[in-house]
Amino acid sequence: MxxxxxxxxxxxxxxxxxxxxxxxxxxxxxxxxxxxxxxxEADKLSEYECGFPTFEDPRSQFDVRFYLVAILFIIFDLEAAFLFPWAVSLKHTGWAGWCVMMVFLAELIIGFIYAWKKGALDWE
Incomplete structure (x- = not known):
């Protein structure tokens, strides 16, 4: 039971x-x-974006760089989120945990350099 x-x-x-x-x-x-x-009221219930009426057709294409910067921000924000628990548990994981995190950081640094060289971080 x-x-x-x-x-x-x-x-x-x-x-x-x-x-x-x-x-x-x-x-x-x-x-x-x-x-x-x-x-x-009609003004309160109207749809708006950024506080002003739209200038173009809402179905027009957006610049992909905005989404690229957002994705890169999320990736590197997750990196910071992984670093804190790793730093707290480093006594228990030892050298193996340290080596694994260095490989993880190296991959992220390579990705950051690649994005930088491709101009993904340039904003006009």
């Missing part, structure tokens, strides 16, 4: 988290409708 009573704190935690997240989403909407601050 399996004792499921050990899972009760987890279920309580999930229930509280679900209740709080639901309250944080729906309570402000309900309060704004009850207090009268919800006054939809």
């Amino acid at each position: 399996v004792d499921l009573s050990q899972y009760l704190p987890i279920l309580i935690f999930l229930g509280v988290a679900l209740g709080l997240s639901t309250a944080f989403v729906f309570l402000p909407m309900a309060v704004s409708r009850l207090t009268g601050s919800y006054k939809p």
